[in-house]
Amino acid sequence: MSEPATKFLLGEDAIPTHWVNLLPELPGEPLPPLSPQTGQPAGPDDLTPIFPMGLIAQEVSSEPEVPIPGPVRDAYKLWRPTPLYRARRLEQALGTRARIFYKYEGGSPAGSHKPNTAVPQAYENAQAGIEKLSTETGAGQWGSALAFACTLFGLECEVFMVGSSYDQKPYRRSMMETWGASVHRSPSELTAAGRAQAEHPTGSLGIAISEAVEVAAGDPRCNYALGSVLNHVLLHQTVIGQEAIAQLELAGAGMPDVIVGCVGGGSNFAGLVFPFLRAGADCRIVAAEPAACPTLTRGVYSYDYGDTVGMTPLMPMYTLGHGFVPPPVHAGGLRYHGDAPMVCALVKAGRVEARAYRQNETFEAAVRFARSEGIIPAPEPAHAIRAVIEEASDGDEKTILFGLCGHGHFDLAAYDAYLAGKLEDPVFSESDLEAALAALPEAPAI
Amino acid sequence: MSEPATKFLLGEDAIPTHWVNLLPELPGEPLPPLSPQTGQPAGPDDLTPIFPMGLIAQEVSSEPEVPIPGPVRDAYKLWRPTPLYRARRLEQALGTRARIFYKYEGGSPAGSHKPNTAVPQAYENAQAGIEKLSTETGAGQWGSALAFACTLFGLECEVFMVGSSYDQKPYRRSMMETWGASVHRSPSELTAAGRAQAEHPTGSLGIAISEAVEVAAGDPRCNYALGSVLNHVLLHQTVIGQEAIAQLELAGAGMPDVIVGCVGGGSNFAGLVFPFLRAGADCRIVAAEPAACPTLTRGVYSYDYGDTVGMTPLMPMYTLGHGFVPPPVHAGGLRYHGDAPMVCALVKAGRVEARAYRQNETFEAAVRFARSEGIIPAPEPAHAIRAVIEEASDGDEKTILFGLCGHGHFDLAAYDAYLAGKLEDPVFSESDLEAALAALPEAPAI
Numbered sequence: 001m002s003e004p005a006t007k008f009l010l011g012e013d014a015i016p017t018h019w020v021n022l023l024p025e026l027p028g029e030p031l032p033p034l035s036p037q038t039g040q041p042a043g044p045d046d047l048t049p050i051f052p053m054g055l056i057a058q059e060v061s062s063e064p065e066v067p068i069p070g071p072v073r074d075a076y077k078l079w080r081p082t083p084l085y086r087a088r089r090l091e092q093a094l095g096t097r098a099r100i101f102y103k104y105e106g107g108s109p110a111g112s113h114k115p116n117t118a119v120p121q122a123y124e125n126a127q128a129g130i131e132k133l134s135t136e137t138g139a140g141q142w143g144s145a146l147a148f149a150c151t152l153f154g155l156e157c158e159v160f161m162v163g164s165s166y167d168q169k170p171y172r173r174s175m176m177e178t179w180g181a182s183v184h185r186s187p188s189e190l191t192a193a194g195r196a197q198a199e200h201p202t203g204s205l206g207i208a209i210s211e212a213v214e215v216a217a218g219d220p221r222c223n224y225a226l227g228s229v230l231n232h233v234l235l236h237q238t239v240i241g242q243e244a245i246a247q248l249e250l251a252g253a254g255m256p257d258v259i260v261g262c263v264g265g266g267s268n269f270a271g272l273v274f275p276f277l278r279a280g281a282d283c284r285i286v287a288a289e290p291a292a293c294p295t296l297t298r299g300v301y302s303y304d305y306g307d308t309v310g311m312t313p314l315m316p317m318y319t320l321g322h323g324f325v326p327p328p329v330h331a332g333g334l335r336y337h338g339d340a341p342m343v344c345a346l347v348k349a350g351r352v353e354a355r356a357y358r359q360n361e362t363f364e365a366a367v368r369f370a371r372s373e374g375i376i377p378a379p380e381p382a383h384a385i386r387a388v389i390e391e392a393s394d395g396d397e398k399t400i401l402f403g404l405c406g407h408g409h410f411d412l413a414a415y416d417a418y419l420a421g422k423l424e425d426p427v428f429s430e431s432d433l434e435a436a437l438a439a440l441p442e443a444p445a446i
Numbered sequence: 447m448s449e450p451a452t453k454f455l456l457g458e459d460a461i462p463t464h465w466v467n468l469l470p471e472l473p474g475e476p477l478p479p480l481s482p483q484t485g486q487p488a489g490p491d492d493l494t495p496i497f498p499m500g501l502i503a504q505e506v507s508s509e510p511e512v513p514i515p516g517p518v519r520d521a522y523k524l525w526r527p528t529p530l531y532r533a534r535r536l537e538q539a540l541g542t543r544a545r546i547f548y549k550y551e552g553g554s555p556a557g558s559h560k561p562n563t564a565v566p567q568a569y570e571n572a573q574a575g576i577e578k579l580s581t582e583t584g585a586g587q588w589g590s591a592l593a594f595a596c597t598l599f600g601l602e603c604e605v606f607m608v609g610s611s612y613d614q615k616p617y618r619r620s621m622m623e624t625w626g627a628s629v630h631r632s633p634s635e636l637t638a639a640g641r642a643q644a645e646h647p648t649g650s651l652g653i654a655i656s657e658a659v660e661v662a663a664g665d666p667r668c669n670y671a672l673g674s675v676l677n678h679v680l681l682h683q684t685v686i687g688q689e690a691i692a693q694l695e696l697a698g699a700g701m702p703d704v705i706v707g708c709v710g711g712g713s714n715f716a717g718l719v720f721p722f723l724r725a726g727a728d729c730r731i732v733a734a735e736p737a738a739c740p741t742l743t744r745g746v747y748s749y750d751y752g753d754t755v756g757m758t759p760l761m762p763m764y765t766l767g768h769g770f771v772p773p774p775v776h777a778g779g780l781r782y783h784g785d786a787p788m789v790c791a792l793v794k795a796g797r798v799e800a801r802a803y804r805q806n807e808t809f810e811a812a813v814r815f816a817r818s819e820g821i822i823p824a825p826e827p828a829h830a831i832r833a834v835i836e837e838a839s840d841g842d843e844k845t846i847l848f849g850l851c852g853h854g855h856f857d858l859a860a861y862d863a864y865l866a867g868k869l870e871d872p873v874f875s876e877s878d879l880e881a882a883l884a885a886l887p888e889a890p891a892i
């Protein structure tokens with residue numbers, strides 16, 4: 001009765017009515033994407049073959065807020081608002097003076113934050129008369145989310161799933177098929193891009209993106225959908241941070257001293273962090289990534305392709321080179337050579353601090369979290385948990401907020417390997433970087 | 447903004463402070479359990495070798511309400527109150543005039559309603575100085591829940607998992623191990639009960655119960671925990687129905703016309719239904735079970751053992767005979783030869799109506815639900831969904847409430863088989879029943 005609260009819930013009325021667009025207030029010079037054909041700034045016309053105008057308008061919008069369409073907000077009600085938790089049992093287990101809060105997105109039907117953008121993407125495409133979406137998926141979280149969103153709006157869905165994840169997580173495929181999608185192991189024989197990458201049997205997000213873009217570019221009924229990196233994707237995720245601000249208020253905690261998120265393409269991180277930046281939060285911000293694919297901590301800041309083959313516009317970002325195929329670590333959602341340009345600009349400006357963690361120390365943190373808080377985290381946010389434990393161990397009194405962007409129900413083979421002491425722990429090799437960077441496209445220095 | 451609400455949430459203050467004990471107001475003569483040794487009514491002393499006094503007191507309590515201990519209520523906050531949903535998209539897909547609501551328990555860390563009782567069971571045992579709990583698990587939902595609860599209260603946990611589920615759901619095992627439990631495939635070589643059942647390699651709940659009871663009976667540090675059937679387990683689940691009453695009120699729906707739940711041992715069903723009976727709800731109540739293990743629709747009402755070997759007290763219930771080993775359908779949680787005596791008494795009295803469904807029609811309903819509401823249901827509550835679709839198809843305007851007691855994230859192999867048209871569809875055989883009933887123990891007729 002008088003026990004302190006653990007969970008801070010909001011009613012459906014508190015689902016945000018607008019997304020927060022941070023583009024107009026990013027630090028540094030605005031750096032446009034460049035056409036892969038001409039090397040000139042890419043405009044909306046470069047995107048129309050694979051994206052609907054509704055999303056292109058969001059991609060380039062300079063409005064500080066973008067309204068959320070009614071049918072999207074209505075679909076959000078299936079799982080939003082998501083809960084904010086105070087991690088009291090973890091705090092106790094750590095013996096920390098820090099107050100730890102986490103925003104949990106794993107309660108969505110697909111099990112992560114990804115439906116926040118899958119739903120508006122499916123909606124805008126359906127509005128534009130498109131009948132089918134193609135996409136890639138790493139860990140399977142994004143593919144599941146898009147399959148779910150497509151079934152809500154009556155679209156077909158075709159997913160290229162990164163080979164290593166396809167093998168590790170067969171039930172992610174079944175989940176997508178249950179929602180009616182068709183799923184292929186990437187690299188596949190179905191596309192020229194896939195056939196050209198047969199020497200990388202475990203695949204990568206970059207390769208799978210090339211395959212999905214090729215399918216969309218060749219079929220007028222079909223558009224392409226991306227689960228991270230692009231401005232409009234990050235925009236859609238800002239429902240997370242907006243709710244978190246209201247919930248911290250409810251908890252009597254006010255603004256946090258530190259915000260921590262994991263970064264693969266950057267969308268869950270941005271979704272949590274951007275609304276706090278808009279609100280002028282004077283806090284430290286930490287981005288956690290895997291040591292096997294340390295884009296923000298070891299990459300170079302340069303224009304590069306978003307995919308492996310070089311079909312997408314060139315984007316300004318930290319990159320390990322579009323040819324880099326990360327080792328098949330279990331955090332499949334973090335196996336990406338680049339990162340969202342908006343997140344990279346904040347790292348470049350020093351506003352966001354990046355840290356890389358090994359796979360075993362990450363799973364150690366995940367098991368610790370599971371045994372105190374109950375929820376089994378996906379390997380991706382386990383990187384954030386690892387950083388939070390570090391932050392909470394300096395003896396200081398402070399408020400930490402982190403994003404628990406998904407559950408690990410489809411990642412238990414990795415937990416199995418960790419508990420058996422059989423988890424490989426690859427680390428990034430300098431020679432890999434040299435080879436990959438040598439293949440960077442010609443583009444203006446930034 | 448003005449879209450109708452989909453989800454009805456309550457704050458932590460609305461977590462019930464008491465459990466609802468329906469025992470004092472059950473219809474019919476009170477029928478005590480009987481000692482397997484003497485055939486005489488079993489008293490608390492017959493239970494002390496494997497249960498703590500705190501739970502025994504709840505098992506036999508005649509108080510109409512039982513207070514929930516503070517630390518239990520505190521742990522409930524990790525996932526309670528659970529949401530009540532209006533299934534607007536399913537209604538639309540069915541074109542029904544019925545209003546359909548569901549109470550979703552799949553958001554708990556273990557993915558089902560089972561932690562509602564695992565937590566108080568672990569708590570009472572820890573209070574009594576017990577250091578370890580042994581148990582069985584069918585689908586893995588109960589074993590996961592107990593592993594989770596044991597980690598919260600610092601207990602060891604040993605789980606005997608029914609062979610067919612162990613093979614179908616390897617990641618349920620990993621989940622239990624992540625929470626620190628040890629897990630054995632049942633029938634195992636570790637117990638006399640297991641060694642005696644080598645001719646049933648797929649196992650059954652009855653066999654696994656015998657194994658777990660044998661372990662607890664032979665170790666003074668260790669007690670046994672049961673996930674369903676017993677009065678105190680049903681008692682703990684009544685948080686579900688109490689919250690649902692408050693949420694239907696919030697939804698402006700008042701009392702339902704029909705309540706539907708699936709029945710394996712009966713705990714999720716009872717947890718949803720009993721508070722409505724206590725509140726005097728004048729509604730129809732439907733229990734859904736598998737045609738391959740049709741205890742309520744085809745069993746006989748008789749005293750029988752709770753386990754296969756015959757170590758537990760004799761209980762008055764509908765039974766297919768304690769020797770019946772149901773075929774390995776995917777709804778592992780419903781593969782039990784008997785049912786909770788309290789639920790059976792309500793069926794016997796005509797207050798609850800039972801229906802049995804085949805495996806394929808059940809999965810058809812599950813996929814229909816997943817493609818409209820988003821959540822992929824466990825195979826067990828998919829039986830309830832099948833019954834709800836039937837109820838909603840008669841053209842009548844009415845309010846239906848059903849229990850969605852768990853998600854299907856660990857059941858996707860079964861969805862896979864269904865979508866590929868390869869799902870077996872065993873049905874109960876009359877000759878099975880004759881053989882099993884011939885082995886019923888001697889006991890007073892009821």
